Amino acid sequence: MAKPPFEQDLVSMVSSLIHLRTIGEELRKKPFAIPRMEAALRDSRAAFADLTSSFERTEETLQREAQPCLAQWLAAQGLQLGGEAVFEGSSAMGIARVRGGLSVVRLCPNMIFGRRCVELILEDASFALGALPGYTDFETLGQAQLSPVLNGVQGVRIPVTKDGYLGRHLSVPEALLDRHVVRITLPIKQADIDSLTRSSHFRRV
Amino acid sequence: MATKDTKLEAALVSMTGTLVYLRDLAATLSAKPIVPQSVTSHMPQTRAEIAALKLQFENAQRVAHQEAQPFVDEWLRLVGLQVGGVIRGTMGHRISSRTDVLTFEGGIAHARLHHYLVSGVRVMSFTLEGARISLSDGSSGALLSELKDSLNRGHFKTTAMRETIDDDAEAATKVRKLHVHVPVQARMREDWVRGHTLQLT
Numbered sequence: 001m002a003k004p005p006f007e008q009d010l011v012s013m014v015s016s017l018i019h020l021r022t023i024g025e026e027l028r029k030k031p032f033a034i035p036r037m038e039a040a041l042r043d044s045r046a047a048f049a050d051l052t053s054s055f056e057r058t059e060e061t062l063q064r065e066a067q068p069c070l071a072q073w074l075a076a077q078g079l080q081l082g083g084e085a086v087f088e089g090s091s092a093m094g095i096a097r098v099r100g101g102l103s104v105v106r107l108c109p110n111m112i113f114g115r116r117c118v119e120l121i122l123e124d125a126s127f128a129l130g131a132l133p134g135y136t137d138f139e140t141l142g143q144a145q146l147s148p149v150l151n152g153v154q155g156v157r158i159p160v161t162k163d164g165y166l167g168r169h170l171s172v173p174e175a176l177l178d179r180h181v182v183r184i185t186l187p188i189k190q191a192d193i194d195s196l197t198r199s200s201h202f203r204r205v
Numbered sequence: 206m207a208t209k210d211t212k213l214e215a216a217l218v219s220m221t222g223t224l225v226y227l228r229d230l231a232a233t234l235s236a237k238p239i240v241p242q243s244v245t246s247h248m249p250q251t252r253a254e255i256a257a258l259k260l261q262f263e264n265a266q267r268v269a270h271q272e273a274q275p276f277v278d279e280w281l282r283l284v285g286l287q288v289g290g291v292i293r294g295t296m297g298h299r300i301s302s303r304t305d306v307l308t309f310e311g312g313i314a315h316a317r318l319h320h321y322l323v324s325g326v327r328v329m330s331f332t333l334e335g336a337r338i339s340l341s342d343g344s345s346g347a348l349l350s351e352l353k354d355s356l357n358r359g360h361f362k363t364t365a366m367r368e369t370i371d372d373d374a375e376a377a378t379k380v381r382k383l384h385v386h387v388p389v390q391a392r393m394r395e396d397w398v399r400g401h402t403l404q405l406t
Contacts, residue, residue: 012241016251019239023230030226034219044223044272047265054261058254062240065248 003190006072010188013066014107014116017059021109024055063106070105073118073188077204081105085122087184088205089149095130096141096149097205098122098182108185115187125182149202210391213279217389220273221318221327224266228320231262266320273318280329280389281316286405288313292331292385296362297401304341304401305359309366311336311383319386324364324402326393328386336383348381365403 027048033041071081079085085102088095100122108117126135127146138146187193197203239255240248281287293310311333319330339345344355349368356363365386373380387403388394397403 009244009247012244013248016240016244016248019237020255023233026230033223034215037216037219040216040276041220041269041272044265044269047261047268051258051261051265054254054258058251058258061254062248062251065251069247 004072004076006069006076007189009069010066010073010107010118011116013062013069014109014118014188017062017066017107017109018111018116020055020059020062024052024059027052027055059109066107067105070107070118074102074105076190077186077193079120079204085120085184086205087149087202089202090130091148091201093145093148096146097128097130097135098125098146098149098184099128099135100125100182103181112185112187115189115192117185117187120184120186122182122184210283213276213283214390216276217273217280217318217329218327220269220276221320221389223269224273224318224320225322225327227262227266227269231259231266234259234262270317277316277318277329284387286313286316286331286387288315292333292405294385294403294405296365296403305361306341307361307363307366308339308341309333309336309385311385318389323367323386326397327389328365329389330367331385331387333383333385338383348383350381362402365397 033045038045074080079102081102081104083102084099086097086099088097090096101124102120103123104119104121106119106121108119111117125138127138127141127149128135129141129145130148187196234255240252245252286292290313291310292313293308295306295308297304297306312335314332314334316329316331319328322328336347337345338347338349338352340352340355340359340361342355342359344352346352349356349363349366355361367384367386369382369384370379371382372378385403387405388397394403394405
């Protein structure tokens, strides 16, 4: 099957985002002036702060302009924003699932295992173990039991939220900060998703 | 060295670091088209913002130079050089029995912190006007490019000297300029004297 054009476009867009992000992170990393110099460098610091916020804005614009392309990608996966999505992970420890409302799709600003990825955010996520019926919350089942789905090849990650959920850094939209959300990163390329599904470590169900 | 001088050096070292850093990041930003050709039609706004980012980098560099100026002025007084004055010195290269020496002299058009490290050293860059370069083989000229043959034949050391081709906005043409780099830190200036990289005279 011919690769859909949006696939290569998304790969290009993620490359752009990674490039911007690399520079932007460098900017944020370095204090612009040693403390003793701050007073003398007031204007420079202001110019620098502007620059940093412009980077963030540019990243957001890129994400926004990528949305039509991402919507095509979602459609090809049989997913849509506002709909429900369920993913399953399996490992030697068993099978676990995560379910939630698909509320955000974005370009992933990091390579995951050398692949350019898309990230999905599931809102009001709930979890299930293969053997047990019904979904419940993360705390009830715990990280260890859920490791099949949490530690799948592409992994499910739970971003830091204000209520102390575990996770790593992610720019989650403000509105989601207090909610239980789950971030899923999937490779852009269908061939990679297929091989992930075949391995049955992680798949959409 | 007096504490005050050390503080000034530390301030200038920090500011040079900032300028080098800004320069690096701006270069990375411009190194390749961030938005690949194939997707430009999807991202007009992103492209516009990236173009604006480049201008913002230039602005940040300009402002940083401006705010560095009082420190640069103080340093110039300390080193005994001034804009409008004259800078002269020698650069040598010892090869067995022979030493190829470059002697220069020129008016100081301006002095600014340099945004590149020169052999890993933070330097002040002096732009010369009416410069004269004399080589120990007897040749002389106003620019390094005029002395290419002699420089290639000999073993002259020109680490501390750089020629640039700049746009001349008024004349709408390119103009070659000669710059001399002087280490910001006294310790490195002494190093350069010992290594025959640069001795101001």
